[in-house]
Amino acid sequence: MKPRVVIVGAGLGGCMLAHGLLESHDVTLIERGTEPVDPRYPVVDVGRPAVTEPHFGTGLGGSTQLWHNGLIEIDEEIFATQWPLPKSALDPFYERAFPLLSGIQIGQVREAIEALRRLYVELGVPEGLLQGLYYPQWPRNVWKSLGLEGRVKIVRGDVVDFQTNAAGAIASLAAVEDGQQKQIDGDIFVLAAGGLGSPALLQKLAARLPLPGLRHAGCHYEDHPMGFVGEVEVTVPLYRLWNYRVPGTDGNLRLPFVVKRGGMHVSFQLRPAASYYRESRRERVGSVLNELRRNPWNPLHYLKLLRHWDDVLDILSFKFGIRLPTRNYTLLMCAQMPAAPELSIWGEEGVLKRRWQLSQDYQRDLGDSVRDVLAWLAPVTRRSREFPGWLDELRTGAHHSGTARMSEAAESGVCDADCRVHGLPNLYVCDGSLIPASGIANTGLTIAALALRLAEHLRSRTASYS
Incomplete structure (x- = not known):
């Protein structure tokens, strides 16, 4: 029986990860949005206004439905000074991701x-x-270009809570749609709700599990x-x-x-x-x-x-x-923007709040x-x-990153170099929030590369247990 992986968010990171796991895992994607821009999930700026809209995309394909994604590698110097892994660790996945996003x-x-x-x-x-x-030449909606329709299970709903088991692992998620709550069980859980959505979900989890790494959720925010x-x-x-x-x-x-x-x-x-x-x-x-x-x-x-x-x-x-x-x-x-160490992204009264300051x-x-x-x-x-x-x-580039960033230790970030949340055995992050620094690069290509790298890591874990 294939292990069950539950991915929260059907944007670039979620779709690319699902693509990488189709042969080895039973994949469920949870997506709350029904349109590329869903007014049910507003973002309120409490700092410098965004001007560029929308902040993020919802629905199947996420922001790849909206933007013509420029493809650029993060500079090697940025990796060497601000990442817990060298660029060489991501290069093979840049090479795999590029043709999936461009055709060359x-x-x-x-x-x-x-x-x-x-x-x-x-x-x-x-x-x-x-x-x-x-x-x-042409933009690509990754949900369509990767041919995921009918190959993964889609659950519609807004994730509102996490359930844990006696071993301290995530056992299931609670999602709400049209006032009805449903429980989604799994073996592995991945947050791919974006640089604004994933930290808000981790903050919900922090109320239940006071882990050191979760204190960084919503902090270290960067945008261009x-x-x-x-x-x-x-x-x-x-x-x-x-x-x-x-x-x-x-x-x-x-x-x-x-x-x-x-x-x-x-x-x-x-x-x-x-x-x-x-x-x-x-x-x-x-x-x-x-x-x-x-x-x-x-x-x-x-x-x-x-x-x-x-x-x-x-x-x-x-x-x-x-x-x-x-x-x-x-x-x-x-x-490039200096990472803001203080809390910059958080959920409050049904909306996401963003503090962007220069x-x-x-x-x-x-x-x-x-x-x-x-x-x-x-x-x-x-x-x-x-x-x-x-x-x-000046306005935001809508390249939200750093809010669940990769770090060597829980004292300085949310996730380890394998994208796993520090202190949790089966919870991962796979979107822009994971990126500790992007330099001047659009984040799309790096998100796709990180998703393929995580897929390989999860496949290797499955093989070692079988």
Whole structure:
């Protein structure tokens, strides 16, 4: 008889883990949401407002129903300084996850990154840290792309409690749907409810089990501050490179410029602009382009483009490979954030609360980083400027992480290097909350790699017991 694994959350982490366990385990997925954005589960900001919405996705596939996931590896330096395991431990799973999310091998992209770096240098851009961000041509809802329909059991409901046994292990979960409570039994339990959802569930468990690691649930929060911070007019034809079509694929590669300030990595993407100086600039990171990527067949989105000329340039390159010879670019910043040691995510009165704050020292470092990147680009720049007031317009990247982070010991985090909650034999975490530091990387590829690594770990445990 196969061991029973119960996964809470049918987003990227939950679906990828289910995919990895189908042959070895009896898999049950618990999902509370019925739509990609479910108003029954609001998030209330008590710190800096998010602006970018939604905070997270619900339903089968989670946020992969909403966002066109850029694929990027977390930098090796971040692993070496802030993870309890080296990047080499995750590399085999990056290699397995990449084709599942893109349809191509990661080796093709790694080779293209090196080739593109050389092309930047040949154009006169000074050498520096250029980190590769690959966009598949089409987004993928992992529930559908992994073919999970009919292969795993789905339970609809909101997990509200845990039951433990005499040995101190989790015995079952209690889930509520339409006022009816049901009990879900299992042998192994995995929280994959996201960087906001999983810590709230662990806080429920902490009320029953006062384990040291559970005190960190909802703490050590990280997200990526994002925003347009300036613009440049360049003297070289960067339009040929900024959105590079990887040979043999339909996907695009971008190399953000990465500078370091205050121990943090801060990245800057070039985005083509219709002119150097505009009376108004884009007010939303999620702009019309993101709406088109999610739903390219809606004609209303194309009509909206008439009011967003910069997005016209962006989508012509991204979707159709047409590169108009502009020399004007805005700079989109995506910054690593120092982990907030205090409680930042918690459940209260039926809602999730999020405290997202940027210290004054950190804001000064961000300001210095903008000037750093403008100085870096100066050899290929005719003129440049920093936007006034951009710090006030920074918004969350919705890459919620760190809130059930992996650590060497329970004194500094929630989970061990195998994703298991410190002090519990059969409870694991498998989503963005597990990531102790992401640098400037979107978290999707790393979540998928961690899920495949956890699946291998659970399969090996099963084999050793049989």
